[in-house]
Amino acid sequence: MRKSGGGRMWSLRFGRSIRGAPSGGASHWGGLSPGSRFTQAAAGGSDGRQEAAGDPRRRGRVYQNPTWQHVEQRPLPEKKVTVEVLDHLERLALVDFRNWEGVQRLEKAIQFADQLHAVNTEGVEPMDSVLEDRCLYLREDNITEGNCTEELLRNARETVEEYFIAPPGNIPLPKLEERDTFLQVSE
Amino acid sequence: MLRVSLREISAALKEGRVSPTELCQRCLSFIKATKFLNAYITIAEDTALKQAEESEERYRRGQILGDLDGIPVAVKDNFNTAGIETTCASNMLKGYIPPYSATVVQKLLDQGAVLLGKTNLDEFAMGSGSTDGIFGPVRNPWSYSRQYREKSVQNSHIENEDSNWLVTGGSSGGSAAAVSSFTCFAALGSDTGGSTRNPAAHCGVVGLKPTYGLISRHGLIPLVNSMDVPGILTRCVDDAAIVLGVLAGHDPKDSTTVQDPFKPFELTSFIDASKLCIGIPKEYHAPGLSSETLALWSKAADLFENAGAKVIEVSLPHTRYSIVCYHVLCTAEVASNMARFDGLEYGHRSSMDKSTEVMYAATRREGFNDVVRGRILSGNYFLLKQNYETYFIKAQKVRRLIANDFVNVFRNGIDVLLTPTTLSDTIPYVEFIKEDNRTRSAQDDIFTQAANMAGLPAITVPTALSEKGLPIGLQFIGRAFQEQQLLTVAKWFENQVKFPMIQLQGMMDHGHTICHHQKSAFFS
Numbered sequence: 001m002r003k004s005g006g007g008r009m010w011s012l013r014f015g016r017s018i019r020g021a022p023s024g025g026a027s028h029w030g031g032l033s034p035g036s037r038f039t040q041a042a043a044g045g046s047d048g049r050q051e052a053a054g055d056p057r058r059r060g061r062v063y064q065n066p067t068w069q070h071v072e073q074r075p076l077p078e079k080k081v082t083v084e085v086l087d088h089l090e091r092l093a094l095v096d097f098r099n100w101e102g103v104q105r106l107e108k109a110i111q112f113a114d115q116l117h118a119v120n121t122e123g124v125e126p127m128d129s130v131l132e133d134r135c136l137y138l139r140e141d142n143i144t145e146g147n148c149t150e151e152l153l154r155n156a157r158e159t160v161e162e163y164f165i166a167p168p169g170n171i172p173l174p175k176l177e178e179r180d181t182f183l184q185v186s187e
Numbered sequence: 188m189l190r191v192s193l194r195e196i197s198a199a200l201k202e203g204r205v206s207p208t209e210l211c212q213r214c215l216s217f218i219k220a221t222k223f224l225n226a227y228i229t230i231a232e233d234t235a236l237k238q239a240e241e242s243e244e245r246y247r248r249g250q251i252l253g254d255l256d257g258i259p260v261a262v263k264d265n266f267n268t269a270g271i272e273t274t275c276a277s278n279m280l281k282g283y284i285p286p287y288s289a290t291v292v293q294k295l296l297d298q299g300a301v302l303l304g305k306t307n308l309d310e311f312a313m314g315s316g317s318t319d320g321i322f323g324p325v326r327n328p329w330s331y332s333r334q335y336r337e338k339s340v341q342n343s344h345i346e347n348e349d350s351n352w353l354v355t356g357g358s359s360g361g362s363a364a365a366v367s368s369f370t371c372f373a374a375l376g377s378d379t380g381g382s383t384r385n386p387a388a389h390c391g392v393v394g395l396k397p398t399y400g401l402i403s404r405h406g407l408i409p410l411v412n413s414m415d416v417p418g419i420l421t422r423c424v425d426d427a428a429i430v431l432g433v434l435a436g437h438d439p440k441d442s443t444t445v446q447d448p449f450k451p452f453e454l455t456s457f458i459d460a461s462k463l464c465i466g467i468p469k470e471y472h473a474p475g476l477s478s479e480t481l482a483l484w485s486k487a488a489d490l491f492e493n494a495g496a497k498v499i500e501v502s503l504p505h506t507r508y509s510i511v512c513y514h515v516l517c518t519a520e521v522a523s524n525m526a527r528f529d530g531l532e533y534g535h536r537s538s539m540d541k542s543t544e545v546m547y548a549a550t551r552r553e554g555f556n557d558v559v560r561g562r563i564l565s566g567n568y569f570l571l572k573q574n575y576e577t578y579f580i581k582a583q584k585v586r587r588l589i590a591n592d593f594v595n596v597f598r599n600g601i602d603v604l605l606t607p608t609t610l611s612d613t614i615p616y617v618e619f620i621k622e623d624n625r626t627r628s629a630q631d632d633i634f635t636q637a638a639n640m641a642g643l644p645a646i647t648v649p650t651a652l653s654e655k656g657l658p659i660g661l662q663f664i665g666r667a668f669q670e671q672q673l674l675t676v677a678k679w680f681e682n683q684v685k686f687p688m689i690q691l692q693g694m695m696d697h698g699h700t701i702c703h704h705q706k707s708a709f710f711s
Binding site: 067068069070088089092095096097113115116117118119124127128134139151154155156157158167168169170174 | 286399472473475506529532552583641
């Protein structure tokens with residue numbers, strides 16, 4: 001940023017926005033004493049920023065340039081998302097995303113996550129919770145609430161007496177080819 | 188009158204200058220007037236009026252429950268509210284009426300607050316724009332502000348007024364828009380990766396993320412169990428402190444809340460800045476940071492230094508990996524948490540019932556949108572036996588490194604960290620949707636995410652308007668459970684910057700002649 005131009009530009013910009021306030025410009029953004037410190041900081045500030053780390057005023061300064069850059073994401077080396085993997089995932093996730101779009105999303109997600117491998121985690125323990133140093137609260141094993149069967153059943157779509165109804169289980173999901181005809185019915 | 192702070196309206200109620208029912212009615216009519224913002228999903232008009240009447244009775248008898256008695260508030264739609272539909276902006280829970288209220292909601296109601304309604308969000312709080320819910324995107328009230336409109340004209344943007352509105356940020360966009368457009372005095376959001384602070388910065392309100400474990404998550408439909416916290420959105424830091432005082436504390440129903448007793452505090456207006464040590468993490472100058480935000484950040488650092496505080500540059504070396512780490516941990520936990528939605532006990536149920544698996548798959552396909560399903564799928568991938576070590580455990584190790592970064596910084600005498608909240612001011616919806624949800628989240632959560640990783644409290648304070656006339660906020664990150672110190676610093680900063688009030692054209696409420704004290708519109 002240019003020295004004098006930059007300083008003045010900032011004060012003008014903030015002044016403009018403050019003028020819009022209902023208080024009619026009585027407010028100013030300059031610390032404890034009115035006016036002077038603001039212009040002082042604005043004018044002097046830009047100089048301080050351009051200088052090297054040896055400048056004592058640089059201590060409280062914000063870096064003027066980004067301190068890191070995004071890493072170019074490498075495409076996946078081998079095809080990680082095969083049909084078998086997708087089928088397996090579907091059985092676990094049950095979200096019915098076994099189409100081209102699902103595969104694309106997954107691949108992008110894996111690509112993004114692969115950046116983690118750049119971090120050296122030698123000797124580091126995994127962290128489950130930030131409260132790991134504390135003892136988990138366990139209350140007494142006494143019944144404090146319940147008897148709300150009606151309330152709970154009210155939200156379910158299909159019930160019979162006091163039961164939730166589920167379709168028959170232990171039937172594996174249809175294979176990818178058969179599933180498509182299935183879906184056409186439901187959509 | 189709706190523009191004043193919570194503290195001021197509370198005083199007005201106590202002095203009888205306004206009644207709770209009148210206040211409630213005004214807010215409800217204002218909500219109707221600002222319907223185009225799409226900030227609310229459900230408006231609980233009848234229950235709100237009833238609560239207001241009960242509050243009025245208490246004021247009459249002189250037996251009020253506390254500072255929040257009679258104050259209209261809004262709650263994000265992923266908090267359970269007994270008797271009021273809770274949808275999480277998803278087809279999966281459309282029409283779901285919970286049989287119980289979340290602890291935080293109950294605490295607000297026990298203090299006499301009037302619950303106006305449930306606010307809009309990204310589906311299941313996944314997103315950074317509040318654009319992906321089934322009820323449509325939320326519009327930023329600043330799109331209609333005089334400040335923004337004037338600048339648009341100056342930049343000779345000849346646009347169709349209605350089509351170039353701005354996003355609120357996410358995922359608690361509805362809550363932020365509700366507070367920002369004066370329809371309520373405080374709102375609850377949730378914060379998993381910055382979901383409270385991001386929209387707060389974009390909508391020019393205060394967004395507080397408390398320490399993980401301070402406020403109960405019972406009743407908050409979970410996204411990431413190890414990072415979620417209920418967030419507080421208000422118009423000024425003082426109000427946030429009042430609401431925090433009501434909500435914080437141990438809850439036997441949430442075993443992840445700490446058992447330390449919490450003492451509600453009042454913030455002082457004066458701080459001895461010379462005793463303060465502010466840290467500026469250099470890695471937070473990330474690629475893509477706008478020059479305006481950078482300038483404001485520098486200005487803020489100067490402000491503290493001129494006041495006598497020590498302002499030191501610090502390093503949080505693993506900042507750049509926090510988004511990647513979050514991506515893995517979030518999708519993994521989401522995969523686990525979303526497993527409860529199978530259509531059997533509550534929520535949407537598909538009519539396909541050849542087998543349980545088919546029914547589950549169809550229900551979840553119909554109930555969730557692509558974002559949610561994509562995350563569940565990715566999460567399951569990272570949790571596969573062959574990937575567990577390389578992705579999930581690795582991410583957990585990186586999380587510890589990130590948390591340790593903060594521990595080291597705070598151990599070296601830093602009291603509070605000062606960082607930007609977002610990369611820039613908000614952008615029009617048509618620009619926002621050019622990138623997909625995951626990319627946007629990765630871009631927008633970059634400054635807010637690490638505080639969730641480490642479980643630290645953070646607050647965003649609206650600082651100044653950008654060249655376009657839109658709010659930019661700066662974030663303070665504090666030590667764990669040191670909300671008092673954090674909020675004190677934030678309040679002092681807020682007093683210094685005197686962020687201008689939004690001027691909504693043609694939507695002024697009547698009777699705002701009470702605001703002769705407009706210069707103290709936020710705080711005393």
